[in-house]
Amino acid sequence: MFRLLENKMLVPNLYHALISAPDVAKAAQAGQFVIIRPTEASERIPLTISDWDAARGTVSVVYMKVGKTTAEFAALTAGQDLATVAGPLGNPMEMGLFGHVVCVGGCYGLASIYPMARELKRLGNRVTIVIEGRSSYLLYWQQKLRSVSDDLIVITRDGSKGLPGHINNLTGVISRQAVPVNRVIINGCNYLMMRGSQETRPLGIRTIVSLNTLMIDGTGMCGVCRCTVSGSTKFACVDGPHFDGHEVDWDELNKRRGAYLVEETQVLRSSKGE
Amino acid sequence: MTEQNETGSKPVKKMDLNRREMPKQQPEVRITNFQEVALGYAAETAIEEAMRCLQCRKPGCVPNCPVGIDIPGFIAAIDQRDFQSGVNILKQKNALPSVCGRVCPQEEQCESGCILTKRKSSVAIGRLERFLGDWEAILGDDAPPEIAPATGKKVAIIGGGPAGLTAAVDLARFGHSVIVFEALHKMGGVLSYGIPEFRLPKAIVDREVNYLRRLGVEMRTDYIIGKTRSIDSLLEEVDAVFVATGAGLPWFMEMPGNNLNGVYSANEYLTRINLMKGYDFPSAATPVKQHRKVAVLGGGNVAMDCARTALRLGAEVSILYRRSREELPARLEEVENAEEEGIIFRYLTLPVRAIGDDHFQVKALECIRMELGEPDASGRRSPVRVPESEFVLDFDCVIHAIGNSPNPLIPASTPGLEISKRGTIVTDLETGMTSKERVWSGGDVASGAATVINAMGAGRRAATSIHAYLCEPVPWPRGEGA
Numbered sequence: 001m002f003r004l005l006e007n008k009m010l011v012p013n014l015y016h017a018l019i020s021a022p023d024v025a026k027a028a029q030a031g032q033f034v035i036i037r038p039t040e041a042s043e044r045i046p047l048t049i050s051d052w053d054a055a056r057g058t059v060s061v062v063y064m065k066v067g068k069t070t071a072e073f074a075a076l077t078a079g080q081d082l083a084t085v086a087g088p089l090g091n092p093m094e095m096g097l098f099g100h101v102v103c104v105g106g107c108y109g110l111a112s113i114y115p116m117a118r119e120l121k122r123l124g125n126r127v128t129i130v131i132e133g134r135s136s137y138l139l140y141w142q143q144k145l146r147s148v149s150d151d152l153i154v155i156t157r158d159g160s161k162g163l164p165g166h167i168n169n170l171t172g173v174i175s176r177q178a179v180p181v182n183r184v185i186i187n188g189c190n191y192l193m194m195r196g197s198q199e200t201r202p203l204g205i206r207t208i209v210s211l212n213t214l215m216i217d218g219t220g221m222c223g224v225c226r227c228t229v230s231g232s233t234k235f236a237c238v239d240g241p242h243f244d245g246h247e248v249d250w251d252e253l254n255k256r257r258g259a260y261l262v263e264e265t266q267v268l269r270s271s272k273g274e
Numbered sequence: 275m276t277e278q279n280e281t282g283s284k285p286v287k288k289m290d291l292n293r294r295e296m297p298k299q300q301p302e303v304r305i306t307n308f309q310e311v312a313l314g315y316a317a318e319t320a321i322e323e324a325m326r327c328l329q330c331r332k333p334g335c336v337p338n339c340p341v342g343i344d345i346p347g348f349i350a351a352i353d354q355r356d357f358q359s360g361v362n363i364l365k366q367k368n369a370l371p372s373v374c375g376r377v378c379p380q381e382e383q384c385e386s387g388c389i390l391t392k393r394k395s396s397v398a399i400g401r402l403e404r405f406l407g408d409w410e411a412i413l414g415d416d417a418p419p420e421i422a423p424a425t426g427k428k429v430a431i432i433g434g435g436p437a438g439l440t441a442a443v444d445l446a447r448f449g450h451s452v453i454v455f456e457a458l459h460k461m462g463g464v465l466s467y468g469i470p471e472f473r474l475p476k477a478i479v480d481r482e483v484n485y486l487r488r489l490g491v492e493m494r495t496d497y498i499i500g501k502t503r504s505i506d507s508l509l510e511e512v513d514a515v516f517v518a519t520g521a522g523l524p525w526f527m528e529m530p531g532n533n534l535n536g537v538y539s540a541n542e543y544l545t546r547i548n549l550m551k552g553y554d555f556p557s558a559a560t561p562v563k564q565h566r567k568v569a570v571l572g573g574g575n576v577a578m579d580c581a582r583t584a585l586r587l588g589a590e591v592s593i594l595y596r597r598s599r600e601e602l603p604a605r606l607e608e609v610e611n612a613e614e615e616g617i618i619f620r621y622l623t624l625p626v627r628a629i630g631d632d633h634f635q636v637k638a639l640e641c642i643r644m645e646l647g648e649p650d651a652s653g654r655r656s657p658v659r660v661p662e663s664e665f666v667l668d669f670d671c672v673i674h675a676i677g678n679s680p681n682p683l684i685p686a687s688t689p690g691l692e693i694s695k696r697g698t699i700v701t702d703l704e705t706g707m708t709s710k711e712r713v714w715s716g717g718d719v720a721s722g723a724a725t726v727i728n729a730m731g732a733g734r735r736a737a738t739s740i741h742a743y744l745c746e747p748v749p750w751p752r753g754e755g756a
């Protein structure tokens with residue numbers, strides 16, 4: 001029922017899938033996610049919706065091949081069906097006329113900030129996009145991102161493109177802006193979001209992150225996505241996934257995220273027949 | 275020799291006070307597998323058990339059945355070896371006999387009203403119901419279900435649990451076109467993701483879902499109403515909506531340490547294992563931890579299911595309950611099963627804090643002793659803390675099984691739908707009508723967490739009301755029953 005129309009490697013280890021899911025596409029808003037179960041035997045995993053086309057009935061996701069489930073996903077080809085594509089889930093990213101918004105993306109986050117930047121721009125904000133990667137060959141969608149921003153700043157750790165360094169350049173980037181920054185949005189791995197939030201905290205700029213927790217149903221039924229924000233427990237799937245980055249208990253988040261590392265390694269070994 | 279039946283109807287043969295035992299897997303065997311524990315009656319045993327029924331003229335069992343099954347009727351059919359008639363009688367009121375025969379709390383319902391209960395042991399009504407349901411699956415006449423001519427009306431059902439399944443069957447047979455939306459990838463609700471295989475084999479649930487398919491019911495899984503599509507948008511296309519989304523939001527006992535790794539809601543734990551087949555890890559991809567010492571918090575059926583599941587995965591399991599055995603809300607049969615299997619029951623014990631190790635993994639629970647005081651509003655003696663009685667027990671897994679409330683997705687996305695303080699959808703008890711025009715609701719989402727049979731009863735009442743409304747629309751009784 002959820003036909004895969006395209007499933008291609010964008011850059012090493014990161015894949016883009018275009019999926020036919022008309023009702024999801026009709027309802028999607030920037031910042032929401034889908035739960036995908038590539039095959040009948042796969043896990044259910046949350047992936048941010050990175051683009052959609054309500055008229056064509058398609059949604060896009062960008063995912064990193066890390067474990068068994070994403071490997072199963074990557075092994076599927078156009079024309080095959082996915083077992084589950086459920087959504088759009090979670091709250092949309094808060095939208096409005098904020099002034100100058102800096103959207104920061106790393107890894108799959110380059111794709112997930114795209115619809116947020118697009119909507120912010122449409123609403124009349126000044127949008128600066130900052131993308132970060134280990135090296136220039138790991139960056140993608142730069143044209144698309146440029147088309148929804150006033151400025152696109154690239155940071156690479158090896159200096160192969162743009163500014164050399166990593167997310168701790170964010171303070172410098174923000175302070176060099178001619179127009180003061182009113183809000184920062186960060187999407188990517190939890191480390192990027194944590195470090196980015198640490199950078200913006202002394203600047204006193206409201207910073208929204210989109211948490212990346214384990215999930216099963218994605219509708220508030222299981223509670224595995226528990227996280228602590230402002231001292232109280234939230235379910236990332238229904239209360240989030242967007243939270244104030246200065247209020248998140250990052251240490252807890254990272255430790256909960258790694259809860260199944262041993263089993264994930266075990267499952268990878270067993271699927272390789274070891 | 276004959277004696278007078280207590281209802282004074284007719285002379286009957288001597289009362290047989292011994293209910294027939296149902297064979298079970300031996301405890302030491304069953305704790306090593308996920309197969310069903312109770313094995314069901316053989317036909318001859320069922321007939322013997324049916325013969326114990328006194329066929330009271332004013333049966334005490336029927337009024338105690340939430341859906342009013344003609345119990346003496348189906349038992350008489352078994353007695354006469356006419357199993358197909360028995361099935362037909364059952365199915366007039368209950369679409370899911372194989373399910374209810376297994377999971378209904380019969381001892382509190384039909385069987386508690388049986389005249390033989392006072393003498394020794396009631397007729398084993400649940401086991402006989404199960405027998406007929408299972409017999410039908412294998413040897414029943416498999417006649418295509420009778421469906422009334424198409425009415426041209428369309429009904430959307432939200433939620434594929436017992437309430438939704440029952441309403442779908444009835445509405446389809448009335449000739450309406452029915453579509454069921456289910457959030458998860460599998461139909462069945464709690465029957466699929468909650469109740470474990472060893473108590474309710476999933477093949478039985480699949481069979482019931484297939485029956486729906488044969489009735490021409492359209493099923494859309496992976497479809498979350500309130501997210502993928504709103505009720506208001508559905509109402510533009512269908513004539514009526516029945517909301518049967520259950521009570522799926524888990525509660526956690528309030529204490530520090532709940533976010534440590536190794537701490538689960540019952541929903542998460544059971545979903546990993548039942549819905550995602552975690553017992554088959556690593557063949558099925560969803561991981562389940564190999565825990566050594568498991569604590570289950572709570573004393574209801576859900577707690578028993580979690581405990582017995584953890585045991586089958588090889589752990590030593592304790593149930594921590596703040597009152598005593600007498601107050602356990604779980605069915606006695608399940609408590610006995612759990613005891614036989616070697617679950618440790620720690621009564622009068624209240625956890626107050628989960629303690630973690632350096633890796634953020636739970637390693638122990640700090641608990642406090644309780645004693646029983648005066649009876650509370652529910653009539654159960656309320657537990658009070660014994661001062662300075664704290665103690666620590668080692669556990670590497672803690673499962674909260676203290677209850678669920680309805681998921682707020684639908685309330686939050688449906689203007690005009692009245693919601694109670696407890697988060698349930700307010701309905702008229704007789705009809706299931708809500709405050710919103712053309713929207714009905716029933717099952718756990720309206721009653722709060724209850725039972726399979728109650729959910730089915732609500733599904734049936736709503737279907738009847740929807741059918742009446744679709745045949746002859748009346749002005750919506752706004753606010754009534756609120």
Ligand SMILES: Cc1cc2nc3c(=O)[nH]c(=O)nc-3n(C[C@H](O)[C@H](O)[C@H](O)COP(=O)(O)OP(=O)(O)OC[C@H]3O[C@@H](n4cnc5c(N)ncnc54)[C@H](O)[C@@H]3O)c2cc1C
Nearest residue numbers: 433435436437457463464499519520717718724725726729
């Ligand atoms: C572990 C466990 C053991 C139990 N044991 C027993 C027992 O032995 N005997 C007994 O009688 N009762 C038992 N119960 C209770 C019983 O299962 C419930 O009372 C019954 O299932 C309620 O039926 P329902 O149809 O109202 O809801 P559910 O069975 O909860 O089904 C609701 C369905 O709706 C779906 N849904 C939710 N939100 C949406 C949405 N927005 N859009 C689409 N779909 C949605 C859910 O995914 C779910 O499949 C048990 C419950 C649990 C959790």
